[in-house]
Every structure is written in C-alpha cells, then in structure tokens.
Amino acid sequence: MNVNVNHQNGQARLELRGRFDFTSHREFKQAYEAAFAASGVAEVVVDMRDVDYLDSSALGMLLLLRDKGKSLAKPVSLSNCAGTVRDVLRVANFDKLFNLQ
C-alpha cells in the first residue's frame, strides 16, 4: 500500500492506495504520526478512494488512529468509502466509531 499525505487548511489528508492489510502497518502508522505531528494540523481524513481491499488488521489500524486522534483531541474521519471498503466497514459497524464522509 502507498500513502500520500496532503496538507490543506489544517487538514491532513492520508490518501491510501492499494491493499490495506496487515503488511501496511508500519507505513500507515508512520504516515498518521507524521500527519498529527505536522504543525497546524487540526484534523485527519483518511481517503479510501484508491483502496482495493481492507482486512481486519486494517480495521485495527484505523482504531489505533482513532485513539491517537482522541488523545490529541483532533477528529479523524474516513472519506470516499465505496465498494468492498464500504462493505467491510459496514459489516464491522465502523460507522458507529468514525465519521464516514
């Protein structure tokens, strides 16, 4: 998986591309930690538009991201969830935990 980070108006946007699974752990964590650490970032959005697949480990990583956001009082949301990604998030009822844009 590739992660591209865009900063705009206090928002860090993590654009993920490819399979988001247990092999993405380090890359994803590094990306969101850097995003939170960047100056002026008030919220983090994970853009799932180009994610082909999401496994349960990826859901665990999203939970870690959510905890990090909570501890820093910076909201985290998921955007462009469609197809398989939306199905996986729906089955896990992650709409109860995340703001899905």
Place this chain on the structure above:
Amino acid sequence: MGAVETGLGPDPAALAGLKILAIGDAEPQFLSLCAHLRGLGHELVCAPHGVDAPDGTAFASVIVSLYARHRPDLVIFDLGQAAAAGHAAIAALRRMDDVRWVPVWCLGLHPAGLSEAELAAAVGAGADAFFPRPVSHVMLTARLAHLGRYLARQRQFSTRDRELQAYYEAAEEEIRAARGIMDKLLRLQPDPSGVLRAWIAPAVKFSGDTVVAERSPDGSLKILVADGVGHGLAAALNVLPVGRAFQSMAQKGFGLPALVSELNHVIRRDLPSHRFVAATLVNIDAGEGLIEVWNGGNPTCVAVDSLGGVVEVWPSQHLPLGIVDSSELDAQPERRSLRPDAQLLLYSDGAIEALDAHGAAFGEPALLRALTGAAPAERFEAVKMALVDHLAGQPAGDDVTLVLLDCGAEIRRRAVPRPAAAMAALGESQWQLDLRIGAARLACLDMAPILQEFLGRVDPQWARDEAAFAALYTAYNEALEYGLLDLDPRIKEQPDGLTIYARERELRLQDLVAGGVQDLCISVDCLEQAPGAGGAQLRIRIEEAAPAG
C-alpha cells in the same frame, strides 16, 4: 598509499590445516608432494591409485569408504596412467550423499597433453581442477590457501544453516504442541444429533476463527462463531480466551446478553488493544421455540427453509467484541421463532473473500447460490465444495469458517423424552430458596446460572438433568412473566410476537422500578409429594418484598 593485499599471505579467517585424501602411486614426485602438504600443516590420508583391496573390494569402493571414514576437505587424485579407474572412483565419490561440496583436484599429464574428450570425461565424473606435472608447489600452496578461506566461509554458513535448522525444528515442535493444546482447549465435540456441522480451514497453521458449541443446563444450544483480527498464531491466541469464557458461561446457563458483555470484557481485559474479535452468538431454545442471534462484525447469518428460500437474515448490527466498553454495547440479541424446517448458515469473512487464481472473490451471491440450490441434507457439503472449487488449490488468504445449524434436528433432539428419575429422588428432601433482590437489578439478572448453581449444591444429579432444570427455569420465567409482570403468552403467537413480547417484558420491568417497587422476593419451594405421586413438586413465587427493616 596503503599496502596491497596479495591474498597469498596467511589469513586468520582461513582454515589452516585441511584434511586431504591423496590418492596416487608411491613414486618420488607424488611422495614429495605429500611431504610438502604435510609441511604446510595439512593432515593427509593416502591411498594407492587403481589398486583393489586385498579382500577383493574394487578400487572405487575402497576410495568411497576412505572418504566416508575420514570426511576430507579435499581430494587430490594423481591420475597417472590409470585415468579410467580414477574417473570411476571420482564418479563414485560424487554419487555419495554429502551436503558439502568437496573439491577433487587431479594431477596428471599437462592439460595440453590431454584430449578434449579425456578432460571432458574427468570433469563429467566430477573433477574440479587439473594440475600439470611436475606440480608447482607455489601454485598448489596458493590454491590451498584460497580453498582454506573458502572452506572457513562455508563452515560459517553451514553453522548458521544448522542453527536455522535447529531453530526451525524447535519452532515446528512448539507449533505442534501449541496446536495440540488449542485443539484440546477449544475442541468442537462431534455432534451425534446432527444439529451442527462446522468446517474451519486455517489460512496458515493456526486459525484465528473458532467455533464453540455448548449446551446450557436447560437444554438450549449456544454457538459462538468468532473471528479474531488477522490470522495465524496471534489471531488464534486472541480467540482462545473468548472461546473458553463462552464455554464456561454457556455451560452455567448464562443467556446471550450476559455472554456478549462478558466476552467483550474478557477481550478488553486480556488482549492487547485493538485485538478485536468479530463474533456471532446463537441460542437455539427448542423448549421455548425460539432462536436468538447476536452478530457483531461477522457476515450476515442466513436461515433457509426446506425449499431453499431465505427466511431470515441476521446482518451484523454491532461492533465486533473488544472495541468499546461493555456498557456501550447493545448486548440484546435478535429473537425469532424457531422454524422446524430452517437451517442457519454462519460463516466468517474469509469464506466470501477467498480469492481464486484470477483474484476474484468467492462472494456472498455464490455462497448463497450453493446453499439454496442444494437439498437440505446436502447443503453443508454443497457450500463447502463450491468454495473448494472456487479456490482450486489456491490458499485462501484468510481463515475460513462455515457452520450449518439444523433447527429441525434440534427440535427432534429436544422431543426425545428424558428420564425424570432425579426429580423423584429429590422428593426425599424438602428445601426452600428465598432470594431478595432489587427490582432494578432483576431486569439485568440472568437467573439461570443462579438456579443451576443452587441446584448443583442441593443435588448434583438434578443439576445435570436437562429436563428437570428446564422445568425449573420455565417455572421461574412463568412466575416472572405471567405472574409478576402479567404478560400475556398469546403475544408470542403473533407475527413477530417474540420480539414484541421481549420488548414488553423489558418495558414492564422498567415500569416496576418506575412505579416505586424496591425489592422483590423470589422463593422456590420444593415440596415432597405423597408416595406414588410421581416425584417432587416445585413452586416458584415472585412478589414484592416487604420494605426492609
């Protein structure tokens, strides 16, 4: 300018003394060569060339047995005139089962003096290098030093290789032991009643999926299908405490809400954060004629009738277990009437996400087609085979679980009359149990394990008697619902009646508290019957308790 390394000087990393098997005729040049090699500190094992042993053993076999006995680092062969016998011996050495590659150097006539065919024959037999005669001791010394360095490196690798092999074997042994323990801890008992069929295929050596089925004291059947985050050993360790807690609580008779809350609590308490577990819990109560399902994070559970029509679905309504606190979790299951012709299919996401050789997922539609297209008796195999065919030998990326529950088989199992001997035996002793409890607490109280525990102490035999316990539990529920709460049992017969009834029960319990009822008194009386009257009689009353003090 620094010193230039020639590579010919002594090298601390090189092997100093090699063991050399030297084969040649006892003539001056060969003997002088042997003396030179010994002078360099090498150990020599010498044998005459082309000579069979006195006992008639052929020359090649003599060389092979010398090689096997001494395990040299190098073989030097002075081929001399008997080249063919030398080639045969070299070929025999190369056929030996030795993980090392031991160089074979041949001394002989000047290579220029050998025909291409002769050289090819020697190389073909397994020779590595040729030295023309007379042999240059300087060149030979340099080559030996080079070989020493090479062998030192090779030994390093082979030590590492041995260490890796030992590590691998130890790891395999531990995996075998761990699997044995896990299988034992969460063993799914073969089900002779034919109610449950299950298939779990791990993606790797351990499965993060588990299926646990337990019968409660009242005879209801409780099933857990759990899928821990990830797969392999870490995921298997996640589901282990969950499965064990489920087993123990279901055996005690706890209902699904208590099970859901406790499993969630166990995961949050015992596992690293974000090691959540998708879980479906099912309770089939043939006595009450109902089925309850709680699905948190697993694919939709479906029920099909005898004709293959989908009659019920239980999609995931909740977060997987272990993510939020139990107080934030809605632990109430979805209740439906138990249909005698229904079969329930439960499965983990690994089943529908399994990819074929072209990267296409099996998918829910294909799974449902296989399920609904088969006769009831063949459904389990049909779904399994459709999935196996889809994979066509490909590994399934994630753990796969399929469970099929046959409601008809469960109803038939329940219909078999059970001996009430224990009931009669209890008639010999009378007892009474009085419980005083806050009305607010009664709403979230699971009475089954309390009765089970008490009965187990009074008479262990009775506590194990499913029919007797079911009768007691039914009597308790009737006292509560028809007596104290004044619920009309006919509500259950309406369409969707079970859900309405459950909601009404909850509301009336709330009304009780809101209406100022403080404490309730639950009394269970066991009365001795007249001889020949058929056993003991139980009476259960639940009423408002007189104010304390």
